[in-house]
Amino acid sequence: MVETLTPSPSIWRLNPRRSIPTLFTSYKTLFALLWIVVFTSIFVWNRNFVDGFLIFRRPVTARSLPRFRPVAFNLTDFGAVGDGVTVNTLAFEKAVFMISKLGKSGGGQLNVPAGKWLTGPFNLTSHMTLFLDEDAVILGVDDETYWPLMPPLPSYGYGREHPGPRYGSLIHGQNLRDVVITGNNGTIDGQGQRWWKRYRQKLLNNTRGPLVQIMYSSDIVISNITLRNPPFWTLHPYDCKNVTIRNMTILAPLFEAPNTDGIDPDSCEDMLIEDSYISVGDDAIAIKSGWDQYGIAYGRPSKNILIRNLVVRSMVSAGISIGSEMSGGVSNVTVENVLVWNSRRAVRIKTAAGRGAYIRDIKYKNITFENVRVGIIIKTDYNEHPDAGFDPKAFPEIRDISYTSIHGEGVRVPVRIHGSADIPVRNVTFRDMSVGITYKKKHIFQCAYVSGRVIGSIFPKPCENLDLYDEQGTLVKKSVSENASDIDYDI
Secondary structure, eight states: OOOOOOOOOOOOOOOHHHHHHHHTTSHHHHHHHHHHHHHHHHHHHHSSEETTEEOOOOOOSSOOOOOOSSEEEEGGGGTOOOEEEEEOHHHHHHHHHHHHTTGGGTOEEEEEOSEEEEEOOEEOOSSEEEEEOTTEEEEEOOOGGGSOEEOOOTTTSSBTTBSSOEEOOSEEEESOEEEEEEESSOEEEOOTHHHHHHHHTTOOSSBOOOSEEEESOEEEEEESOEEEOOSSOSEEEESOEEEEEESOEEEOOSSSOTTOOSBOOBSOEEEEEEEEEEEESSOSEEEBOBOHHHHHHHOOOEEEEEEEEEEEEESSSEEEEEOSSBTTOEEEEEEEEEEEEEEEEEEEEEOOTTOOSEEEEEEEEEEEEEEEEEEEEEESOOOOOSSTTSOTTOOOEEEEEEEEEEEEEEESEEEEEEOOSSSOEEEEEEEEEEEEESOOSSOSEEEESEEEEEESOOBSOOOTTSEEEOTTSOEEEOOSOSSOOOOOTTO
16 A cells, blocks of 8 residues: 655754864764764755755655545555566456445545556446556557457447457446546557457457446546557447546557547547547547447437547548447537547548437537548448348438538548438538638539538538528528539549
8 A cells, every 4th residue: 555654753963062072082083073964964955844945855766646545555565567478467356356345435546656567357446546657558468368258238239340249348347436547647558459450350259349448337537648559449438427538648550450449438428528639540539329229229328528629630530420329319519629630531420221319419619620531521321230120211310510610721522411311411500611622623512411501601612502691690592402412422
């Protein structure tokens, strides 16, 4: 356990009347006096105060870790070895078990000091803080035989890549309350390279697991750490409430790291994601709520989500996505102050027949695109299904989507909204948009089966499916047709 040690008081006493006359009687005595003076000076210099005045501290060799719980432990207290070779799963499990007994007194904190701490998957407990020091790295064992199998998620009914069970996550928690994962920017590394290779070679019989997955839980804070190289999705809050994710760095290779989403809020409510950098091999953020008939039956929406102050990058997929698995519904989402750079797509909504439910009340504000292929996308034919049991007539509703203060440069197609006769996109609003384009052909603002409005002047010229209003809200021009199709997937 981390303890605070109090220095014992000095026991030295000098009597000037007795010592001064005799100290100068010999060379040896004078030399001894000089050593006492030097030693005392060093001793005083190492103290924080002299006669009430603060003086310079000497550099310390070890960081004092903050304590957020009444009781704090070090991982080494449980026999862990941070050499990157020793498997420390048992040490993590012992520490979590010890903390699980402290819930009534405020919980406990597990400090992971500097080092490379190799481990298989382990579970968290309620009223726990996992704290990673600056040079601490939790490394996931890359041998799948260490990873337990779990049932499919109930709102998916299917292990996202294979029928049957799925691998668990490296750090996992279920039915928890009051959990914090934080640190001095320590790292959790899933060592996903072997997983990605075996997936591409079709050598895995079960769906890969996320790096961090918290399920059926509330009051979760994840902050000030780096997550990298997950086997599958990186951070997956599932059916959780009151989740805060901030000051994160999430990294995976931009190519040949399949399905390495950054953050996947899934059937979550009351969530904040802010002040982070995400560069990964799939969607940086993808809001989900279940897959086809399984998600419809489970019926847990994702709602009340605020995403702000991010820099994101995705060369394979999109910066911020909603869907495609959204069969429990998605509503009341705000995405603001986001830069998407050097990416294939910027902000995207994706769904399909069979999903059911709705995507509504979505607001994008102050979004900047820099060198992206397609800026804004709504796609309604993302036809990927768990099995043949989905209802092809379960059409999702998409409505009340607004885009305000959208700017950027180096964009090939600023807008592509592809509704359909069965899944029209209703009440879309554009206001204050100026996006520099790199492709000079006609079809750069593309629409099909879309209704809505443009307020004020925007660049590039909007499609004719949208009504035009001036800045005062007066109708200037009525749309020609909501159903006109102007989609060109060749650009």
